[in-house]
Amino acid sequence: MEASHVACRRLTRRAAGNFFVSFLGLSRQRFRAMCALYAFLRLTDDIGDEPGWSLAEREQRLSCWREQLRIALRGVDIPVVEPFDVFPALVDAVSGFSIPEEELQAVIDGIAMDLQxxxxxxxxxxxxxxxxxxxxxxxxxxxxxxxxxxxxxxxxxxxxxxxxxxxxxxxxxxxxxxxxxxxxxxxxxxxxxxxxxxxxxxxxxxxxxxxxxxxxxxxxxxxxxxxxxxxxxxxxxxxxxxxxxxxxxxxxxxxxxxxxxxxxxxxxxxxxxxxxxxxxxxxxx
CATH class of the missing domain: 1.10.600.10 (Farnesyl Diphosphate Synthase)
Structure with missing residues (x-):
């Protein structure tokens, strides 16, 4: 779990820029949750925008990402390798703050709309x-x-x-x-x-x-x-x-x-x- 939070924090610090500074005023639990959410969102967006993949590859990867999210939120262990290493921290955030799963799935739906x-x-x-x-x-x-x-x-x-x-x-x-x-x-x-x-x-x-x-x-x-x-x-x-x-x-x-x-x-x-x-x-x- 801690390794997942570290991965999310590193990604957020690297990619979120000055938003990361504003996260620092949050409590430790909220800070970790925001980093986990940001990491998930960034990686989801990257799937839709990856220029080196064909449409079929992006569709397949987005479908896999959606399924891995569903599995992780059901409490099933998944391989903790990039990019899936963000999921334990995300599950922790969802559990700790009652984030509705349908909102996370809605984000994936939106990215799917961009594929074509x-x-x-x-x-x-x-x-x-x-x-x-x-x-x-x-x-x-x-x-x-x-x-x-x-x-x-x-x-x-x-x-x-x-x-x-x-x-x-x-x-x-x-x-x-x-x-x-x-x-x-x-x-x-x-x-x-x-x-x-x-x-x-x-x-x-x-x-x-x-x-x-x-x-x-x-x-x-x-x-x-x-x-x-x-x-x-x-x-x-x-x-x-x-x-x-x-x-x-x-x-x-x-x-x-x-x-x-x-x-x-x-x-x-x-x-x-x-x-x-x-x-x-x-x-x-």
């Missing part, structure tokens, strides 16, 4: 995907942090939606090149932007108007997410604050480059993320 190119006709269709890959993650976090208002589970959907929409806007060009167009087709049609425009990285007045609309809507979900601070217990607030500030900072960056998200890396500077993480850890604004 797809489009989303409406925003409601996109919400389903976002809830699986991000809303479910938020609800898992709530169980670790603690919450005293059942409405937090619903607010977590807004939070997850805000974070995932930010990812979508940041990675627009890269995703389009891989056949993944997450922006609702109804939005593209409304502003006269085609999929070919996205693939070509065409930035014109139509595209900027589309992006202004998308950024504005995403900010509305960040505002709705603020309700979570009154709904969750104190231990999770610094982590939540760091997440919201870092990701909303990406929207600020998108606006500063006049919505040209093509051919450039949209990110919050490492030093700024570090300051955000430390400030959140210390409980400062």
């Amino acid at each position: 190119p797809r489009t989303y006709p409406t925003f409601d269709d996109l919400r389903v995907y976002c809830d699986r890959v991000a809303g479910a993650v938020g609800r898992c976090c709530l169980h670790i942090w603690g919450f005293h208002d059942p409405a937090a589970l619903e607010t977590a959907a807004d939070c997850g939606l805000a974070l995932q929409l930010t990812n979508i806007l940041r990675d627009l060009g890269e995703d389009a090149a891989m056949g993944r167009v997450y922006l609702p087709q109804e939005d593209l049609a409304r502003f006269g932007v085609s999929v070919d425009d996205l693939v070509a990285g065409r930035v014109d007045d139509r595209f900027r108007e589309l992006m202004r609309f998308e950024v504005s809507r995403t900010r509305e979900h960040y505002i709705a997410s603020e309700d979570l601070f009154a709904q969750i217990d104190q231990p999770g607030r610094p982590v939540l604050r760091a997440m919201l500030r870092i990701y909303s900072g990406l929207l600020d960056r998108i606006e500063r480059v006049d919505y040209d998200v093509f051919g450039r890396t949209i990110r919050v500077a490492t030093w700024r993320k570090a300051l955000i993480g430390v400030a959140a850890l210390l409980g400062r604004s």
Whole structure:
């Protein structure tokens, strides 16, 4: 068990960057649970994005990953080798904080939706995907942090939606090149932007108007997410604050480059993320 927690902590420290700093303010049990959850999520995402595997290989590996999760949560011993060495720690977190198995499975469902190119006709269709890959993650976090208002589970959907929409806007060009167009087709049609425009990285007045609309809507979900601070217990607030500030900072960056998200890396500077993480850890604004 301890070896599994160590593996999760190492992966999280290496891959989570400054989020790892915000985890440090949690109790030992919550810290270990967050590292286990993060490690599981990171490895699940890696299966869906591994460029060296064919579609069939990714489908097979994701199916195996899903089955190993199910087996581990039933208390059956599995080989403790990478990447499955994260499961004992994850099972410990699920048991200790009553994390619903269906939320973990929902994340895998969301990654499965990414295996083949797809489009989303409406925003409601996109919400389903976002809830699986991000809303479910938020609800898992709530169980670790603690919450005293059942409405937090619903607010977590807004939070997850805000974070995932930010990812979508940041990675627009890269995703389009891989056949993944997450922006609702109804939005593209409304502003006269085609999929070919996205693939070509065409930035014109139509595209900027589309992006202004998308950024504005995403900010509305960040505002709705603020309700979570009154709904969750104190231990999770610094982590939540760091997440919201870092990701909303990406929207600020998108606006500063006049919505040209093509051919450039949209990110919050490492030093700024570090300051955000430390400030959140210390409980400062």
